[in-house]
Structure formats: C-alpha cells, structure tokens
Amino acid sequence: MIDLGDFRGAAKRLEDIDLPRIGAEIGVGEDEIHAVIDVETGNGRGFDSAGRPKMLFEPHIFYRELSGAERKEAVRQGLAYSKWGAQPYPKDSYPRLRAAMTINARAALRSASWGLGQVMGFNHALAGYDSPEAMVRAFMADEDAHLAAMVDFIRSAGLDDELRRHDWSGFARGYNGAGYAKNRYHLKLASAFARWQGIRDTPWDPDQSANDNAAIEASTVALGRGAAGAQVRALQDDLATLGFYTGRIDGDFGPSTEAAVRDFQRAAGITTDGWAGDETMAALEAALAKVPSAGEGAAALTTLLERIRDDVEEALIIAKAA
Structure with missing residues (x-):
C-alpha cells in the first residue's frame, strides 16, 4: 500500500x-x-x-498507464482520456490525483509531473x-x-x-x-x-564546496519524513531491535518510521521532534549497546529503556568529542 x-x-x-x-x-x-x-x-x-x-496530474498519461477495467473506471470518473488537452487543467490537481490513486496508486503517481x-x-x-x-x-x-x-x-x-x-x-x-x-x-x-x-x-x-561536503559527511545528517535509502533502513532496523518499529524495513521514512522515532525519543527523554539527528542517534547507540543477548532473556529489555535517559547525556558528550 x-x-x-x-x-x-x-x-x-x-x-x-x-x-x-x-x-x-x-x-x-x-x-x-x-x-x-x-x-x-x-x-x-x-x-x-x-x-x-x-504537481500536475496528466489524465492522458493515466489513460496510457491503465488497461481493462481500471481504464474504464478512470474514464467514467473523468480521470483519464486518450488525448492530451481533452479537458482543461483544474487549479489544484491533487483532488484528481487522490481519486486516481484509489484506482491504481502507482499508475497515478507515474502520471503526474513533480x-x-x-x-x-x-x-x-x-x-x-x-x-x-x-x-x-x-x-x-x-x-x-x-x-x-x-x-x-x-x-x-x-x-x-x-x-x-x-x-x-x-x-x-x-x-x-x-x-x-x-x-x-x-x-x-x-x-x-x-x-x-x-x-x-x-x-x-x-574546491571550498568539496571541503564543506567532507565536513558534512563526517557528521550525522538528520533523517526525517521523506528521506530514503540505506541510512533509513539502518534506522528502522535499530528501532525494530529496540521494539519501537514494527513496519517493513523498506528504507522509506514515512509516517510509521516518524512515529517510531518519536516514541523512542519520548522513552529516552530527549527532544521529541520525529527527526533522527545527532541527539537521537547517540541515544540509539547507547540503547543498542545494552540490548541483551538471546540467552539473557527479553525481560532485560524492559529495564533497558529505563536506563536510556541516564545514558543520553554521556553518549552525546562522547559523540561530540569523537
């Protein structure tokens, strides 16, 4: 979905x-x-x-992206037609896009310019x-x-x-x-x-830009809604290990990932903004270091979250000094 x-x-x-x-x-x-x-x-x-x-939704592209019953329904709703320019564009294309997504979400997104x-x-x-x-x-x-x-x-x-x-x-x-x-x-x-x-x-x-980029790469880049890629997958995996994230490890920072970040931040007693920046990453690192092995049992994980708050300040000091 x-x-x-x-x-x-x-x-x-x-x-x-x-x-x-x-x-x-x-x-x-x-x-x-x-x-x-x-x-x-x-x-x-x-x-x-x-x-x-x-965004501009293109009904003639949506027509091309569909076939069979889906195309027939899109035409019936006025969301698709075979040639460009059959109807004028509305002032806001998002209502048409949302309606098109109920027929075929991916085809609708493919049919818009962004x-x-x-x-x-x-x-x-x-x-x-x-x-x-x-x-x-x-x-x-x-x-x-x-x-x-x-x-x-x-x-x-x-x-x-x-x-x-x-x-x-x-x-x-x-x-x-x-x-x-x-x-x-x-x-x-x-x-x-x-x-x-x-x-x-x-x-x-x-040349200066190259130096600036090297400095940026040496620090943690805050991850938030809309981010995607390997860093997000690693974040989701860490949150899942700690029991805060139960969704797919798909590398897309969507609403469920943001909610998991907020839940972790609240448990850690740090700024609750849904962004995974330096403070949150340091807190995650401190928490993961204390995750019990399988032999120690799941009960230890309950007390782990209670200790996170006390370790955050020390972890941040270490991260900044590194």
Whole structure:
C-alpha cells in the first residue's frame, strides 16, 4: 500500500548555493538551471501554497498507464482520456490525483509531473529513484531533491549537451516533448536564460564546496519524513531491535518510521521532534549497546529503556568529542 499522507513534508526550500553546486554536475551554471525551473514552475517554487510538491496530474498519461477495467473506471470518473488537452487543467490537481490513486496508486503517481523540474513520475528511474513514490517522498522533504532529480534526468536523457550549448529547441524537444514549439517552450527558455544572465550569480568555489561536503559527511545528517535509502533502513532496523518499529524495513521514512522515532525519543527523554539527528542517534547507540543477548532473556529489555535517559547525556558528550 502506498501511503503519502497529505503530501506535506518538511518542504525545505533551495539555498542559493544549491543551483551552481548541482548545475556543475552537468557543466552548466545557475542561469541555465534557473531558466528550466522558471519555465517549468512559472514562479521558481517547487512547493504549492499548501506546502505540497508542485504537481500536475496528466489524465492522458493515466489513460496510457491503465488497461481493462481500471481504464474504464478512470474514464467514467473523468480521470483519464486518450488525448492530451481533452479537458482543461483544474487549479489544484491533487483532488484528481487522490481519486486516481484509489484506482491504481502507482499508475497515478507515474502520471503526474513533480517539483521544480516537473519530472514525470514514470521517469523516476532516470531521475535516480527506485519508484515514483520514493521520488515523491523525497520531493516532500526538500527542493534540493527536486533539483538533483531534474539534473539526473537531464543527464540520463542525454540532454546535458543541449543545455550546455544553449540549444533551446533541442533541449525543449527532449524535455517537453514534440509539441514544444506550439507551447513556445524553447522561446520561453531562451528568454528566461537571457534574463538570468543579467542577474549576478551566487559566488561558489568548487574546491571550498568539496571541503564543506567532507565536513558534512563526517557528521550525522538528520533523517526525517521523506528521506530514503540505506541510512533509513539502518534506522528502522535499530528501532525494530529496540521494539519501537514494527513496519517493513523498506528504507522509506514515512509516517510509521516518524512515529517510531518519536516514541523512542519520548522513552529516552530527549527532544521529541520525529527527526533522527545527532541527539537521537547517540541515544540509539547507547540503547543498542545494552540490548541483551538471546540467552539473557527479553525481560532485560524492559529495564533497558529505563536506563536510556541516564545514558543520553554521556553518549552525546562522547559523540561530540569523537
């Protein structure tokens, strides 16, 4: 079952430095990145006024994703049709998306474009994600994920050369589709790029950025709603070992993982915010060190939680000194 709640996460905005930093991965500057974002979003923002990832549900794609009884039902409800433009887009696509998800959740997510780069859900693999729902969860958390996915898609689709050459027609054809000229997509890109060239760029030093990244990697990165990957799987496994998490070890930081983190934080007597940062990780490490072996019996685990609170302060001091 796919559970994305109300599609609201941390909704962290981009920092200015993110544009030149991520753009450099495909050899472009922030002006080219700004141009694509502006044309795709209209206002340069990856979240809507409700704090959800900016999204456009495409009924003609949903039609293509379905077959048989599911397609028939989607057509009956006005959620799918065979050709683009059969009906105007509503002001808010989320009600249609939610209705479509009751028919086929994954197909619905694949049939929408998401975030700053309006990456289609069916392009999740080209954007670096195992599934459309994993991509959406990451997008709920941070616009940095939007931008990284957009750049990964551009590279995977072989459009980075066009963007570096400022071949707006070639880029538009690959990114927006064969009807790009009718939508004046290439002209909008060229206009946006010209406008941003007249605006001072954010100072950015690749060498300094490498040093900063090394420092960040040396510290614990807080995990929260929308995060995904090996670190989340390890967190879920640790929480399960301590008896706080009973869900699937799937690497997706969703509502059940957040609830488990909060329960552990309350038991440990530390800040209860649902985020797994330095304080929480230190407390987990202290708790896991005292997990009894199978021969010692489960009864020892009950008293373990009572001792966590006393060990947190000492564990944090050790972690900071390391």
